[in-house]
Amino acid sequence: MAHAPGSTLKPLVELGKSPEQCWRWLGRVTDDGRAVKQFNNNPMPAQRWMWSQLFGPIKPGHVIYSTCGDHACCNPHHLRCGFIADANRAGNGAVLLAEDVAQLRKDYDNGLDVDRIAAKFGISASYVKQVAKGRSWGKKRLHKVKAVAA
Numbered sequence: 001m002a003h004a005p006g007s008t009l010k011p012l013v014e015l016g017k018s019p020e021q022c023w024r025w026l027g028r029v030t031d032d033g034r035a036v037k038q039f040n041n042n043p044m045p046a047q048r049w050m051w052s053q054l055f056g057p058i059k060p061g062h063v064i065y066s067t068c069g070d071h072a073c074c075n076p077h078h079l080r081c082g083f084i085a086d087a088n089r090a091g092n093g094a095v096l097l098a099e100d101v102a103q104l105r106k107d108y109d110n111g112l113d114v115d116r117i118a119a120k121f122g123i124s125a126s127y128v129k130q131v132a133k134g135r136s137w138g139k140k141r142l143h144k145v146k147a148v149a150a
């Protein structure tokens, strides 16, 4: 059977009419508007999945974020790979992923230097402490995102 260009992506996203338009994710989207892809029997952020399919593995501590402000957009032209700080500077309210928070708390509990953790995630040392102690990641929000990344 011939492999038509786009046949892998078409059932997953609704392409824009021009390359600049957002690609609407047709799969699951969380209550806070984040696209979710089921991959190897695990849910993962669809933007992260899209990026790794196209560009390869994502370096530890890096996040994938959209520059168009739509968390469910999977147009690779709108996606960037960077630190949390880059995502926050992009101004779309990107937050730590549940897996980042889990890793951050593990590092913190293991006594890793706070400044090293901060550099790893591209956030400030004081923010590391807040997240590690659960102050910046409210239970409701963490629960929501955890359900996505569990």
Ligand SMILES: [Zn+2]
Residues within 6 Å of the ligand: 021, 022, 023, 066, 068, 069, 070, 073, 074, 075, 078
């Ligand atoms: Zn977009």
